[in-house]
Amino acid sequence: MVDLSVKIGKLVLKNPVMTASGTFGYGAEFDDFFDVSSLGAIIVKGTTFEPREGNPYPRMAETPSGMLNAVGLQNKGIDYFETKIYPVISRYETNVIVNVNGSNIDDYVQLTKRIEKLENIPAIELNISCPNVKMGGMAFGTNTVSAREVIRAVRDVYSRTLIVKLSPNVTNIAEFGVIAQEEGADAVSLINTLLGMAIDIKERRPKLSTVTGGLSGPAVKPVALRMVWQTAKAVSIPVIGIGGIMNADDAVEFILAGASAVQVGTASFINPVTASEVVKGIAEYLQLNGFHSPGDIVGNIKI
Amino acid sequence: MVDLSVKIGKLVLKNPVMTASGTFGYGAEFDDFFDVSSLGAIIVKGTTFEPREGNPYPRMAETPSGMLNAVGLQNKGIDYFETKIYPVISRYETNVIVNVNGSNIDDYVQLTKRIEKLENIPAIELNISCPNVKMGGMAFGTNTVSAREVIRAVRDVYSRTLIVKLSPNVTNIAEFGVIAQEEGADAVSLINTLLGMAIDIKERRPKLSTVTGGLSGPAVKPVALRMVWQTAKAVSIPVIGIGGIMNADDAVEFILAGASAVQVGTASFINPVTASEVVKGIAEYLQLNGFHSPGDIVGNIKI
Amino acid sequence: MGKRVEDLIILANRQINQGFFLLEAKSLIGLPVILPGQFLQVRVDNAPQTFLRRPLSVHDVNYERDSVSLLVQVLGEGTRMLSGLKPGDTLNVIYPLGNSFTLPGKGERVMLAGGGCGMAPLLYLGRKARECGAEVSVALGFRNSSRILDFSEFRKIGEVFIATEDGTEGTRGFITDIPAFRESNWDRIYCCGPEPMMKSIAKAAGERDIFCEVSLENLMACGIGACLCCVVNTSEGHVCTCTEGPVFNIRTLLW
Amino acid sequence: MGKRVEDLIILANRQINQGFFLLEAKSLIGLPVILPGQFLQVRVDNAPQTFLRRPLSVHDVNYERDSVSLLVQVLGEGTRMLSGLKPGDTLNVIYPLGNSFTLPGKGERVMLAGGGCGMAPLLYLGRKARECGAEVSVALGFRNSSRILDFSEFRKIGEVFIATEDGTEGTRGFITDIPAFRESNWDRIYCCGPEPMMKSIAKAAGERDIFCEVSLENLMACGIGACLCCVVNTSEGHVCTCTEGPVFNIRTLLW
């Protein structure tokens, strides 16, 4: 028998499959399609202290085996989250994790403090890698000094499970994983989107209102896998693999590369049931190959 | 009438289309398919001073809209090049450019000196971005200090057109473009491959003998375009755009992003005639939109 | 109202003009309730360029045959693949998505204004409006007479007025130039088409204080409110076209 | 010998066993000279997973019909798409590629040894060997009797010996267990199949000092010598399977 449960920090997940922030709304969008509580965790939309309108339209461009987005953290802020969204998502019988964003360290800290008070949010994912905001975001996650500062400041005020989401737009992502570990993060998740661009050659203008945006989808999978592999070798905390996972085979690739859990992102747009199919598929893979738990195959490749 | 010619350093190209190193052999492989001399330039295989056997098989893995390679600069060295290959490629009535590689600065310098003596090689492309060799290669191109050193050393001994090929596996590629310009390079070309990985989940082993390899093809195009755009804004020397160009529309995207010329890489594997079709398609685009030369649209997008 | 992912079966695919196709697709498990203005997210198989689904309006619904009709204009690779579907092929869709047009009251005089492929969501709306007892007229705009799409189904629900930009049929100019559009006092105008057309109709309606709803075609990734890519700027800020729309009252849009 | 990119037209597609298909494709402009052992790089349209072309051996050539036959085993997405081709469909190929088998002399006794889909390049070779006046025998290995592929065409060129791993037909075991393979003194052995099979046949041939050529199926990106991805380790170092091969004399391979 296969036991799919995994531990990430103080968190117990019934299976290693989560949804990636910004690709699964607040979960309710998927209620019609499957039982969202059957997932290991739901990571909801990127949240900021103040409400944000996000970037102007157009915010999306399709690319070969992928897409660019420039949503820019549109959300209604923590007050609205507390009063309107929190009560609704509390009903899910799984871990609901908030993706925490800010333009400066104080932002991150204030937001984290508010979320710490919400009993049914057992973990946060600290996003220091959003490429779609002018201030903060990726600027933190691509500089070792500021990355350390923000992680430290948030860790100081947050006692539950802290996941740090890393940016792939760096020379050496493992270095950022090590910093997160040194600062007491419980886990790192990677990758956020790769900074990309697309041009409408008829109109001779960028396809995104912000010129550049974040690339996601299968196109980025090889890069994401490499980064997970590099980071998993460098740290002892769990690594959560993200990037182009379209099915269980892709998820297994990430686990073999060293991920203790995975997140399904863009795939949910194409097939809303993907995350649930990935749970089933991982179980089948383990069963078929004589393993008892995902832990048996984490990083388990012959080099 | 459209005049496709462009200038890169001291080099005059009859059109802005070149072939990317390592994807076009020495040109002869494509003689059956089209008149190779009709291109702006041919950049031949990565060359090293000493012969290299390259990496063990398997060296290739297909990925969504792309491929990973780990060839590792297999080539027969400069002696063989001089005596056997140079006489043959001299017959092409276009610019034949050698992609120059080394494991240390002296390697690069010695090789460059030998190539400088070859009259029919009007330019070199200095590759400081090969991800598939243990020593040198990308290690130079991802560190600002060593990048500067190797460019300076090569520039010192080489008076013809020097193109520096940049690695995308960095936090800020424009910075490397600026360094190349400061050290007197005539142009920069980008991007080389993104470091990636793929795993065979049945065998539970990496698909490449070297574990990681270089990602190319349409999957990387959005990242390449963004980097060309960032670099072109930062430097005044010409930028040569590379990465996932499959047709003329893709090439035009790169020119609009700021590239003065482009290189066709992986596409030649799928359709050997791609580079020649790109030449025709660029001319058509310019004509249709009332432009007279590629220069008219370089970086010409409404932001 | 449950959304679902389903493999529909193509019953028919007919070219109705150069680059325009009318697809009919059947649900084997029975259609859900579909409201006029709603759309489907259609998966286009087997093309690397079509990673995302394509949104298509419900053109018509036939509950007896459990089928929906789609009016498709070939623009790029996705719609080109769809135009090649044959009876018996499957079409994977997520549906029904989005809000719907506000139906008119009995006796109200409503105008359906569509440009080119913007006709798509108006036919089913027209039928429903008739069922409500409204008096339906239709104004269709095309570039020229050779681009006119078969509007015989619209004839069955009301009078049809045509405008062509070059005057080769009907009124010369745009829908807003059609005398009936300008003169009659419509209770409601429903509109779908290229953005400039919708804006000019919205302006005309606004000036005359006529209730007016437009159906937007913003670029979408998910179609179900999960990605926030499809936003339009409204008096309430950025809202998702796929869930708050695609149908918007022009008063809420910051046009 | 010119290589070319060409749209061939599918004449026939026949399933010959579960997961095995025999395709016949015609050249509208006339076939080039094709040598036994050469291959094609086939483009698989319309699937994001099949970015690169797929190499397939020439199974047979019919100059009267200007057609080539391909024996395809469905392994993944690419071969699955190919298995669905219908007469009249186009198949974009680059061909003819690679070197070829060394043809035998008159009166020589040659053995064609193929495992599963490794039969593919051997049929055309067998015909050519017969034309050279060689005496041809064929040894085919399969997992079990239900996996045996139609070998009637091979019967026309020589005696056929079968081995199945479970003994459900012919000799129990591998090709190397077939008495005729072990006992007869062959002048030449030509072999194609899974690598372990080729290695064991190469070993048997090497021990008895028999001329032996194998056809390799290394992973390829370009198929024309441009990428250096398909290398095999030989006494001369890394050489490209697509240009120096796919046929190699076992003496040159560092097996």
Ligand SMILES: Cc1cc2nc3c(=O)[nH]c(=O)nc-3n(C[C@H](O)[C@H](O)[C@H](O)COP(=O)(O)OP(=O)(O)OC[C@H]3O[C@@H](n4cnc5c(N)ncnc54)[C@H](O)[C@@H]3O)c2cc1C
């Ligand atoms: C709610 C909604 C309902 C729609 N209903 C219909 C319908 O009933 N019938 C129909 O034919 N089309 C409809 N569309 C538009 C349709 O979705 C697009 O035409 C289609 O996605 C194009 O896909 P493609 O792969 O053929 O073209 P692509 O290759 O994706 O694009 C080709 C060209 O068309 C442009 N384009 C693509 N999508 C849009 C868009 N949404 N708006 C404006 N320009 C676009 C692109 O910028 C590009 O220049 C609807 C769109 C929405 C959002």
Ligand SMILES: Cc1cc2nc3c(=O)[nH]c(=O)nc-3n(C[C@H](O)[C@H](O)[C@H](O)COP(=O)(O)OP(=O)(O)OC[C@H]3O[C@@H](n4cnc5c(N)ncnc54)[C@H](O)[C@@H]3O)c2cc1C
């Ligand atoms: C010179 C040459 C001649 C060939 N001739 C034939 C032929 O006549 N008939 C035929 O059916 N096949 C032939 N092959 C093999 C054929 O090219 C592959 O089976 C095919 O590319 C698989 O494509 P796919 O998309 O179906 O599978 P993929 O999805 O690419 O792969 C499916 C599985 O098969 C494995 N695989 C893929 N390609 C190969 C390979 N070359 N060798 C070993 N394992 C592989 C993959 O690792 C994977 O596990 C030949 C290969 C070469 C190099």
Ligand SMILES: Cc1cc2nc3c(=O)[nH]c(=O)nc-3n(C[C@H](O)[C@H](O)[C@H](O)COP(=O)(O)O)c2cc1C
């Ligand atoms: C539309 C969209 C919105 C996103 N918003 C966020 C966000 O708010 N916070 C965050 O950390 N990541 C965000 N991401 C990144 C994803 O969580 C994920 O890291 C990335 O898309 C790679 O995974 P994928 O290829 O499976 O989509 C977003 C991605 C997309 C496509």
Ligand SMILES: Cc1cc2nc3c(=O)[nH]c(=O)nc-3n(C[C@H](O)[C@H](O)[C@H](O)COP(=O)(O)O)c2cc1C
């Ligand atoms: C098989 C292969 C071999 C390559 N060898 C070299 C090389 O020797 N030197 C080099 O600078 N780049 C090399 N590259 C990188 C290409 O020149 C190019 O920068 C990269 O592939 C991106 O372009 P593309 O997406 O159009 O292929 C190689 C790429 C491939 C696919």
Ligand code: FES
């Ligand atoms: S398309 Fe994703 S929210 Fe509307």
Ligand code: FES
């Ligand atoms: S497949 Fe490219 S060199 Fe052989």
